[in-house]
Amino acid sequence: MGGLPFTAEQFYQVFARYNDVLWPAVVLWWLSTLALVLAVWRSPGISRWLMGLLALCWLWNGVVYHAWLFTAINPAAWGFAGLFLVQAGLLVSACRGPVQPFFAAHGWRRSVGVGLTGYAFLYPLLNISAGHRFPAVPTFGVPCPTVILTIGLFLTMSVVPAWLMAIPVLWAFVGGSAAYLLGVPADYPLLGAGVVLAWVAIRQSHWRA
Numbered sequence: 272m273g274g275l276p277f278t279a280e281q282f283y284q285v286f287a288r289y290n291d292v293l294w295p296a297v298v299l300w301w302l303s304t305l306a307l308v309l310a311v312w313r314s315p316g317i318s319r320w321l322m323g324l325l326a327l328c329w330l331w332n333g334v335v336y337h338a339w340l341f342t343a344i345n346p347a348a349w350g351f352a353g354l355f356l357v358q359a360g361l362l363v364s365a366c367r368g369p370v371q372p373f374f375a376a377h378g379w380r381r382s383v384g385v386g387l388t389g390y391a392f393l394y395p396l397l398n399i400s401a402g403h404r405f406p407a408v409p410t411f412g413v414p415c416p417t418v419i420l421t422i423g424l425f426l427t428m429s430v431v432p433a434w435l436m437a438i439p440v441l442w443a444f445v446g447g448s449a450a451y452l453l454g455v456p457a458d459y460p461l462l463g464a465g466v467v468l469a470w471v472a473i474r475q476s477h478w479r480a
Contacts, residue, residue: 289335301395371429376427418464
């Protein structure tokens with residue numbers, strides 16, 4: 272299929288296995304992440320906790336989704352697992368110093384960031400409404416909604432460390448480019464989100480120059 276080393280059917284069977292085996296964890300990820308996002312919305316001073324949860328989400332994707340499940344149909348998933356583990360480490364490192372508060376940005380960045388954050392929580396329902404049947408459907412906690420959530424939250428920050436943005440931007444192009452080939456319309460905004468975050472990174476570098 273378009274140069275991919277697996278078929279769309281094999282791709283969706285990975286999600287079927289993920290949801291069949293791990294559905295309690297999927298529900299827990301959704302509820303705990305939503306609760307913490309709402310808590311940070313009211314109290315930005317606890318942003319460090321949300322940054323830590325993002326690190327756990329990236330770690331989960333690297334180990335559980337990519338290394339354990341996706342490698343069964345795509346050898347490149349080992350490389351993807353490495354990228355997600357690196358990003359998890361970077362997020363943990365960010366927690367060790369002063370953490371820029373989420374939801375502190377103003378104007379279009381805050382609006383777009385909040386919109387993408389909300390979109391990430393609606394992601395499973397959007398896939399089901401597009402015709403995918405559970406359990407063979409991408410749900411919360413897999414790579415693309417995790418990256419959408421991460422980019423959305425980053426956009427709500429007044430300043431984002433450049434070293435935190437590179438891997439989410441890279442995955443936005445990887446996942447976004449595959450969305451059409453694999454029939455995942457809920458992933459279409461991912462490419463645009465990556466372009467916006469890349470633009471923010473470039474703008475920030477010019478401000479500091």
